[in-house]
Amino acid sequence: MDWFVFLALLQDGITTGAIYLLLAIGLLIVFSVTRVIFVPQGDLLAFGTLTVAALQSGRLPGTLWLLDGVSVLALLASLFQGRRAAMRGLLAWGLYPAAVTAAALLLAPRELPAVSILLALAIVTPMGPLIWRFAFRPVAGASVLALLILSMALHFVLIGLGLVFFGPEEASAPPITDASFDLGSLNVSGQTLAVLASCGVLVLGLRWFFGATIHGKALRAAASDRLGARLVGIDAGATGALAFGLASFIAALAGVLIGAITPLSYDAGFDIGLKGFVAAIMGGLVSYPMAAAGAVLVGVLESLSSFWASAYREVIVFTLLIPVLVWLSLRSGSPEDRA
Amino acid sequence: MSRIAPPSGLVRPSAIAAAGVEAPPLPASGAGLRPGHGARSLRRCIAPLAAAALIALVPAILPAFYVTLLGYVGMATLVALGLVLLTGISGQTSFGQASFVGLAAYATTVLTKFVDAPPLAGLAAGLVLTGAVAWLLGLVTARLSGHFLALVSVAWGISFFALFGTIPQLHGFSGIGNIPPLRLGPLSAASPRVNLAVIWAAVAIVMAMSASLLDSRLGRAIRTLNGARLMGASVGIDTVRLSRTVFVIAALYAAIAGFLFAHFQRFVSPTPFSLGASIDYLFMVIIGGAGSLWGAPVGAALVVVLRDQFNDWIPRITGQAGDFESLVFALAVIVLLQRAPDGLLALLARFRRRSAPHIEPDAGAPPETPPAAAATPGEELLSLDAISRNFGGLAANRDVSFSVHAAEIVALIGPNGAGKTTLFNVISGVLPPDSGSIRLFGAAAKRLSPRRVAAMGLARTFQHVKLLPGRSVLENVALGAHLSGRAGLLRCMLRLDRAEEARLLSAARTQAERAGLGGMLHVPAGDLPLGQQRVVEIARALCVRPRLLLLDEPAAGLRLPEKQRLAALLRHLRAEGIGVLLVEHDMDFVMQLADRVVVMDFGQKIAEGPPDRVQSDPAVMEAYLGGVA
Numbered sequence: 001m002d003w004f005v006f007l008a009l010l011q012d013g014i015t016t017g018a019i020y021l022l023l024a025i026g027l028l029i030v031f032s033v034t035r036v037i038f039v040p041q042g043d044l045l046a047f048g049t050l051t052v053a054a055l056q057s058g059r060l061p062g063t064l065w066l067l068d069g070v071s072v073l074a075l076l077a078s079l080f081q082g083r084r085a086a087m088r089g090l091l092a093w094g095l096y097p098a099a100v101t102a103a104a105l106l107l108a109p110r111e112l113p114a115v116s117i118l119l120a121l122a123i124v125t126p127m128g129p130l131i132w133r134f135a136f137r138p139v140a141g142a143s144v145l146a147l148l149i150l151s152m153a154l155h156f157v158l159i160g161l162g163l164v165f166f167g168p169e170e171a172s173a174p175p176i177t178d179a180s181f182d183l184g185s186l187n188v189s190g191q192t193l194a195v196l197a198s199c200g201v202l203v204l205g206l207r208w209f210f211g212a213t214i215h216g217k218a219l220r221a222a223a224s225d226r227l228g229a230r231l232v233g234i235d236a237g238a239t240g241a242l243a244f245g246l247a248s249f250i251a252a253l254a255g256v257l258i259g260a261i262t263p264l265s266y267d268a269g270f271d272i273g274l275k276g277f278v279a280a281i282m283g284g285l286v287s288y289p290m291a292a293a294g295a296v297l298v299g300v301l302e303s304l305s306s307f308w309a310s311a312y313r314e315v316i317v318f319t320l321l322i323p324v325l326v327w328l329s330l331r332s333g334s335p336e337d338r339a
Numbered sequence: 340m341s342r343i344a345p346p347s348g349l350v351r352p353s354a355i356a357a358a359g360v361e362a363p364p365l366p367a368s369g370a371g372l373r374p375g376h377g378a379r380s381l382r383r384c385i386a387p388l389a390a391a392a393l394i395a396l397v398p399a400i401l402p403a404f405y406v407t408l409l410g411y412v413g414m415a416t417l418v419a420l421g422l423v424l425l426t427g428i429s430g431q432t433s434f435g436q437a438s439f440v441g442l443a444a445y446a447t448t449v450l451t452k453f454v455d456a457p458p459l460a461g462l463a464a465g466l467v468l469t470g471a472v473a474w475l476l477g478l479v480t481a482r483l484s485g486h487f488l489a490l491v492s493v494a495w496g497i498s499f500f501a502l503f504g505t506i507p508q509l510h511g512f513s514g515i516g517n518i519p520p521l522r523l524g525p526l527s528a529a530s531p532r533v534n535l536a537v538i539w540a541a542v543a544i545v546m547a548m549s550a551s552l553l554d555s556r557l558g559r560a561i562r563t564l565n566g567a568r569l570m571g572a573s574v575g576i577d578t579v580r581l582s583r584t585v586f587v588i589a590a591l592y593a594a595i596a597g598f599l600f601a602h603f604q605r606f607v608s609p610t611p612f613s614l615g616a617s618i619d620y621l622f623m624v625i626i627g628g629a630g631s632l633w634g635a636p637v638g639a640a641l642v643v644v645l646r647d648q649f650n651d652w653i654p655r656i657t658g659q660a661g662d663f664e665s666l667v668f669a670l671a672v673i674v675l676l677q678r679a680p681d682g683l684l685a686l687l688a689r690f691r692r693r694s695a696p697h698i699e700p701d702a703g704a705p706p707e708t709p710p711a712a713a714a715t716p717g718e719e720l721l722s723l724d725a726i727s728r729n730f731g732g733l734a735a736n737r738d739v740s741f742s743v744h745a746a747e748i749v750a751l752i753g754p755n756g757a758g759k760t761t762l763f764n765v766i767s768g769v770l771p772p773d774s775g776s777i778r779l780f781g782a783a784a785k786r787l788s789p790r791r792v793a794a795m796g797l798a799r800t801f802q803h804v805k806l807l808p809g810r811s812v813l814e815n816v817a818l819g820a821h822l823s824g825r826a827g828l829l830r831c832m833l834r835l836d837r838a839e840e841a842r843l844l845s846a847a848r849t850q851a852e853r854a855g856l857g858g859m860l861h862v863p864a865g866d867l868p869l870g871q872q873r874v875v876e877i878a879r880a881l882c883v884r885p886r887l888l889l890l891d892e893p894a895a896g897l898r899l900p901e902k903q904r905l906a907a908l909l910r911h912l913r914a915e916g917i918g919v920l921l922v923e924h925d926m927d928f929v930m931q932l933a934d935r936v937v938v939m940d941f942g943q944k945i946a947e948g949p950p951d952r953v954q955s956d957p958a959v960m961e962a963y964l965g966g967v968a
Binding site: 037135138139142143145146148149150152153154155156157159160161164271274277278281312314315318319321 | 426430432434489490491493494495497498501502505618621622625663665666667668669670672673676677680
């Protein structure tokens, strides 16, 4: 392998690593606030890619009707929960989906990339809170393992729906930019820079959100002590919805970004999400900087191993977990009792 | 990229044609099992055997399609039984069981087809290979909490699946066909009907062995793995090793299924060993009910049959081939998890009275022997020298020194937050001290662990009661006798531990009666009032046969007559030469009982002496009443 190939692989690896990092952040937010390991996040990523692809080809995506249908259910449910909940439900599950649907009907035929991307984000982002509302909130107190199994079942629901909505074909998202330039002998594509820039902006934005806003602080409070947060009046239902909303926004964004580089099919999200897990596990499911380092490591390793031994790529990436776990287990000392 | 393959193979029988009848079914009784001592344990052992014998008769008359279907149910039941032990009983989860099935299936395939070895050699190779892999994986993950194991199992599930598909000698996704049928000497089992009998005989044996295991000393210990590991360690259970053992057992059950699968289907390819198949096994356990062994066959039957029916009907309804059956199935699982988180069996069990505990303590067993080395009065059992322990900047204990002797009751008192429970945790090996030294039973204790401390003769209770709430008082107390038993895994599974088990239960009953729990031996411990639950903890601690007893607020929540009885019990223990160190807030209780009182405030010892002197100590009065004087 010569120097150019190595640099090209490194570029690939860092780009996919950035995507894994986004997913790892989403997973960490959801896990620390609700103890749910959000397996379907990868499927929402695929929804993001396929939704923007459908809009870009002038079709209305099935995810839009899914959003409308489930929103109606949520709206009906909120009507029975008192006036304040009903008002909020009317805004979130009545006006919002109606506005998005109208916008999609009007704007989809024009096939403008920027509009398609924004619409796709607007359609996929509410899926997180809806999943929380109907799947997890009713059993929020269950054990981590029960929530994980529920999460796995949801993954099957989403890929089932994905197949119905989008068919088995792969599709691409429109690139944010077609520009590319040469750095020495290496060709750097504008999309790669767009991925890295979006990732950076998102990380900084989340930093600001968690550090400076009341909602962000409420999430942090709920993450560090659920019961304590409830005792000081932080609504566990709202923090859960917010955490899932952030995660599904992140997933949709990642889908829109990676979809321009690699075409995806309805069931491709799981693997990508799983590598986000690997990155998150490297962070011990607690630390964001560790997860970032893990994500880039996973991306680069995957890219290099696909060059050397592409058949064993998955094996190599997942075997990487073992030394990390040994280290974690040596560090953790005696196993704690789980709540 | 390897994807989750649609669940198939093991749980999708309709694709495989079943051959006709060629030989009569093998007798399918549980050879190698011995009846237990009590009639009840015998009945418990017989139930699965009888059910299996019935099912073993069925193959002779069933249509071929159902032979295949039942075969898949049986093999899935084996895997699910392992998951019941792993998930339901010990609280760990694996999304990688199908890869263990695959390892064993490929092992026997390679041996019997390519090397022409007898199938029994294939079985042995599969068990050894799978067991070794599981042991290594367990070594890495057993110390981590539950969801780590679950997530890592997803990763190895995908890795093994990818390996099965990429190793050229295994023929990739085109698979290996014409695997030789099962044979034992001159007997050959080429017919699916004979295979079916073999499969269900294996199910019956594995189920009976699992039931025996749960019904033993090790079974009780396994239950502490699910959220009560600290308590388990405090009675001397090696929780890390035990959770690895359970993990290996579950993998071996999957390996048996894999061996049978290869010779039943006589074709292997990577598809039935995918992550999707692993998840299906987990769904079976969840649907049937992870808390009971019977959840495994119920869940396996439901999932296999429902998947089969969905595959038939849903394309007809929707008129298109899609992934609708997976979708509908997954939705059903979600609704079930929300409505009946403990599984369908638990839902049914609400209509049925809980059966009484199955083991009776043997009344004729020899009486409990006194503590191993009865201490001479005045012998120093515990001595603390300048113990300090910090949490971040907070000094929970600072330079605490005192000692406890045989035949002495020492009370540790102090306002809330004085550091008493921290000190208890340091003494019992849960927390290492930052500085200072501990001498326990005359030996300098450098690195204490809860388990070693228990083996040395120190027993404790917890401020926040730690019991197995669903198990009977007797079983909870018997946990304390863990170190008095020797029976290992095989003896427990083969019911060769009955004499020892009766002795342990008899000891447990003696201690429970002594603590005043005689009337409620068979009540689930979680149903008792909190005060009585503390007494159960004391009885459990007594079962450890301690020379030194650490009690954390034993009288909290007790009514006056119960307190008096507890005081009498403690005096009795003192007369036997046991040293008692107790934390207690009830001053009347402490002052009339203790020989010596140690008072702590803000992590430091501020006074020590006989009760009357401590009560008039100005420093103590200031700590309790504030600086008014």
